[in-house]
Amino acid sequence: TGSTRPQRILRAVQKNATRGDPCSVVKAIDDYCRHKEWAMNVGDEKGCIVDSVVSEVKPTAVLELGTYCAYSTVRIASLLSPNAKLITLEFNSDYAAIAREVIAWAGLQDKIQLVEGASGEWIPRLKEEFGIETFDLIFLDHWKDRYLPDTKLLEKCGLLRPGTVLLADNVICPGTPDYLDYVRNSQQYKSKFFKSHLEYTQEEDGLEKSVFLG
Numbered sequence: 001t002g003s004t005r006p007q008r009i010l011r012a013v014q015k016n017a018t019r020g021d022p023c024s025v026v027k028a029i030d031d032y033c034r035h036k037e038w039a040m041n042v043g044d045e046k047g048c049i050v051d052s053v054v055s056e057v058k059p060t061a062v063l064e065l066g067t068y069c070a071y072s073t074v075r076i077a078s079l080l081s082p083n084a085k086l087i088t089l090e091f092n093s094d095y096a097a098i099a100r101e102v103i104a105w106a107g108l109q110d111k112i113q114l115v116e117g118a119s120g121e122w123i124p125r126l127k128e129e130f131g132i133e134t135f136d137l138i139f140l141d142h143w144k145d146r147y148l149p150d151t152k153l154l155e156k157c158g159l160l161r162p163g164t165v166l167l168a169d170n171v172i173c174p175g176t177p178d179y180l181d182y183v184r185n186s187q188q189y190k191s192k193f194f195k196s197h198l199e200y201t202q203e204e205d206g207l208e209k210s211v212f213l214g
C-alpha cells in the first residue's frame with residue numbers, strides 16, 4: 001500500500017524545511033503542493049490575508065476548526081505572542097498524527113494544542129477542559145457544511161465576545177452559502193469579504209472576516 005498525500009506532505013517538510021523554523025515549514029508545503037501535488041491548505045496567497053488579520057487582531061486565544069496537515073496551524077501560531085495559545089480540532093486520526101509531526105518540526109508544540117475530535121463534540125467542552133473564557137480569533141477551514149452549525153454552537157457556548165473575529169476559508173470555492181448568508185445578514189456580525197484565489201490555482205475564492213458584535 002502506498003503513502004497518503006498527508007504522509008507525502010510530511011516527507012516534503014522533513015526533507016526541505018529546517019527544524020524549528022515555521023516559515024521554512026510553510027514554504028516547504030507550499031512548494032510541494034504548488035509543483036508536485038495539490039492539497040487543501042489555505043496556501044500562500046490566502047495565507048498572506050490570514051497573516052494580516054492575525055497581525056491586526058493580535059489574538060491570545062485562537063481556535064482553528066480543521067487542522068488537516070497543520071499548514072495554517074503553523075502559519076498562524078508562528079505569528080502569535082509568547083503567551084498566546086492556539087487550539088486546533090481535527091477528527092481524522094491519520095491527519096492528526098501527521099499534523100502533530102508537522103507542528104513538532106516547526107517547533108511550535110508549546111503554542112499549539114491539537115485536539116483529536118469532532119468540533120460539534122468538543123466546542124461545548126473547551127471552557128472546562130482548557131480554561132478558555134472566549135476566543136479572540138477563530139479560523140474556520142473544516143467541512144464547509146459545518147461552518148454555520150459550529151458558529152451557532154460557539155455563540156451558544158459563550159465562546160465569542162464583542163470583537164471576536166471569525167475568519168472563514170473557501171467562502172467561494174468550494175463555498176459556504178448558508179454561513180455567508182448568516183454572517184452577512186445577522187445584526188450580530190460585521191462581515192467583510194477578502195477576494196483571492198483557491199490555493200495553488202487561478203480559481204476564484206476568498207476569505208470572509210466577520211467580527212462578532214455581541
Ligand SMILES: O=C(NC/C=C/[C@H]1O[C@@H](n2cnc3cncnc32)[C@H](O)[C@@H]1O)c1cc([N+](=O)[O-])cc(O)c1O
Nearest residue numbers: 040066067068089090091092095117118119141142143
Ligand atoms: O473541503 C475542504 N476542506 C475540508 C477540510 C477538512 C479537514 O477538517 C477536518 N474536519 C472536518 N470536519 C471536522 C469537524 N471537527 C474536526 N475536524 C473536522 C477533516 O478531517 C479534514 O482534515 C476544502 C476543499 C477545497 N477544495 O478546493 O475542494 C479547498 C479548501 O481550502 C478546503 O478547505
Ligand SMILES: [Mg+2]
Nearest residue numbers: 042141169170
Ligand atoms: Mg480551506
